[in-house]
Amino acid sequence: MELTRLRGFVDWLGAGSLAMLKAEAAARALMPRYGVGEIRVPALERIQLYQRSTGETSDVVEKQMYTFSDRDEAETVVALRPEGTPGVVRAYIEGGLDRSDPEQRFFYSGPMFRRERPQKGRYRQFYQFGVEVFGRADAACDAELLIMIDDYCKSLGLPARMEINSIGDPTCRPAFREALVKWGREHWNELCADCHKRIDRNPLRLLDCKIDAKLAESAPSSLDYLCPDCRAHFDTVRGTLDSVGVRFQVNPRLVRGLDYYTRTAFEIMAEGLGAQSTIVAGGRYDGLVEAMGGAAVPGIGFAIGLERVALALEAANLVNGTVIDAVVIAMGDAAIRQSALIAHRLRAAGLAVEMTSALRKLKASLSRANKIGARFAVIIGEDELARGVVQLRDLAQSTQREVAVGEVAAAIAEAGRN
RNA sequence: GUGAGUGUAGCUCAGUUGGCAGAGCACCGGAUUGUGGCUCCGGUGGUCGAGGGUUCAAAUCCCUUCACUCACCCCA
Numbered sequence: 001m002e003l004t005r006l007r008g009f010v011d012w013l014g015a016g017s018l019a020m021l022k023a024e025a026a027a028r029a030l031m032p033r034y035g036v037g038e039i040r041v042p043a044l045e046r047i048q049l050y051q052r053s054t055g056e057t058s059d060v061v062e063k064q065m066y067t068f069s070d071r072d073e074a075e076t077v078v079a080l081r082p083e084g085t086p087g088v089v090r091a092y093i094e095g096g097l098d099r100s101d102p103e104q105r106f107f108y109s110g111p112m113f114r115r116e117r118p119q120k121g122r123y124r125q126f127y128q129f130g131v132e133v134f135g136r137a138d139a140a141c142d143a144e145l146l147i148m149i150d151d152y153c154k155s156l157g158l159p160a161r162m163e164i165n166s167i168g169d170p171t172c173r174p175a176f177r178e179a180l181v182k183w184g185r186e187h188w189n190e191l192c193a194d195c196h197k198r199i200d201r202n203p204l205r206l207l208d209c210k211i212d213a214k215l216a217e218s219a220p221s222s223l224d225y226l227c228p229d230c231r232a233h234f235d236t237v238r239g240t241l242d243s244v245g246v247r248f249q250v251n252p253r254l255v256r257g258l259d260y261y262t263r264t265a266f267e268i269m270a271e272g273l274g275a276q277s278t279i280v281a282g283g284r285y286d287g288l289v290e291a292m293g294g295a296a297v298p299g300i301g302f303a304i305g306l307e308r309v310a311l312a313l314e315a316a317n318l319v320n321g322t323v324i325d326a327v328v329i330a331m332g333d334a335a336i337r338q339s340a341l342i343a344h345r346l347r348a349a350g351l352a353v354e355m356t357s358a359l360r361k362l363k364a365s366l367s368r369a370n371k372i373g374a375r376f377a378v379i380i381g382e383d384e385l386a387r388g389v390v391q392l393r394d395l396a397q398s399t400q401r402e403v404a405v406g407e408v409a410a411a412i413a414e415a416g417r418n
Numbered sequence: 419g420u421g422a423g424u425g426u427a428g429c430u431c432a433g434u435u436g437g438c439a440g441a442g443c444a445c446c447g448g449a450u451u452g453u454g455g456c457u458c459c460g461g462u463g464g465u466c467g468a469g470g471g472u473u474c475a476a477a478u479c480c481c482u483u484c485a486c487u488c489a490c491c492c493c494a
Contacts, residue, residue: 004485007485007486058492059491059492059493060492060493063419063492064492064493083493083494112494114492114493114494116491116492116493117419117420117489117490117491117492118486118487119487119488119489119490120487120488120489121493121494122492122493122494126494127494128494129494130494194490194491205492210490210491211490256493257492257493257494258493267494274488274489275488275489275490276492276493276494278493278494279494280494281493281494282494302494303494304494305493305494306494307494308494309494329453331452361452361453362452362453362454363450363452363453363454364454365453365454366453366454366455367453367454367455368454369454370454370455371454371455374454377453377454379452379453381452383452391452391453393453393454395454395455398454398455400453
């Protein structure tokens with residue numbers, strides 16, 4: 001086949017698409033209960049948006065974005081969004097909400113694009129469901145989002161591990177960062193080549209290096225460097241989670257990849273995913289709105305990796321197939337109108353129904369009904385049509401009886417109870 | 419960007435020392451005139467990833483290349 005899909009791009013169908021649907025539907029279902037409304041923003045933005053927010057030196061911006069010149073007079077350079085937060089923040093500021101009505105809660109859902117080397121749980125187009133809250137600096141808000149995530153995992157029945165940390169703010173992080181760099185230079189000879197680069201580039205990343213994990217245990221801990229405000233904030237987050245019974249672990253080596261994060265950072269990990277086990281991640285970004293030209297409004301958010309949740313659901317055997325209650329089979333053209341009407345009524349009664357026309361053989365239609373797991377087959381031939389009845393076949397029990405056209409739904413409801 | 423592994427039917431895979439391209443599942447048909455599953459019988463389906471080389475002969479050996487997967491990295 002010549003016209004194959006692009007590397008790292010995925011066709012979701014069958015069981016996989018059911019898992020994706022479940023992962024997203026569970027998140028959507030939660031939003032009204034937390035007072036979070038949907039925001040729909042473009043998938044294409046100016047490249048500068050990501051350079052200024054995500055971070056010029058982050059891998060995401062530096063080498064993973066899909067960018068091209070738009071064919072306008074200015075040859076605007078645009079990028080497919082590699083993440084959701086910058087677009088939402090832009091829309092928030094552009095809509096003037098930072099000044100007129102700063103406290104807002106949004107969710108978004110859609111594809112993101114990063115040109116990475118694909119592997120399990122990592123694709124070049126991937127779907128994120130994210131929540132962003134603006135105008136709330138208090139720790140109760142952090143806790144509320146973590147409770148929401150806990151709720152999400154529980155509603156899916158998905159076992160997951162929550163890790164949280166505080167990475168400080170502009171008051172205290174510089175000192176911590178400095179301490180890390182100092183530590184890194186002292187242990188230069190023991191660190192891996194990647195860590196040598198990290199010291200200048202992103203020293204916080206020294207902490208979660210897989211190769212130097214053992215050594216990193218002796219590195220300075222962000223928690224020891226928190227200023228009084230950050231410490232109090234983090235204590236309140238933890239205490240609130242405890243009071244609600246949300247289970248979590250404090251991981252002082254947990255950091256965030258993107259530049260704009262402050263204070264609370266968190267990740268939720270699931271089993272059965274290989275190396276990319278983080279299904280949800282996020283944190284507070286109090287300086288971001290202002291840095292992007294808006295008012296000084298705090299913010300916090302997270303994103304769910306829907307593919308990763310879907311994979312975890314499949315690994316945990318938590319995806320069930322679609323259920324068709326009945327297949328309505330028209331034997332010959334004359335019965336098609338009647339079968340359509342009956343199917344329509346059954347659906348109105350809340351049943352899942354598939355229509356088929358036995359143009360070849362009734363056998364083939366029944367075989368189809370069996371294959372898709374239908375409990376009932378409603379068979380209408382010329383004889384039944386003339387007499388105003390149908391054959392109602394119970395495929396699970398291999399029994400069959402004649403039912404008047406108007407009583408099919410009731411008969412199925414009754415038989416279904418047995 | 420780096421490394422390792424794997425490419426044979428739609429899917430999962432076997433294929434011995436180089437010697438006729440195979441199985442199971444799926445699909446289609448029949449046994450059954452308008453009755454599914456289970457069983458039995460039959461059938462469709464192949465550029466052995468691609469290109470080159472060695473050889474009387476290559477899925478098998480050699481070279482090149484492409485793709486996929488996993489991991490590093492990065493991150494959701």
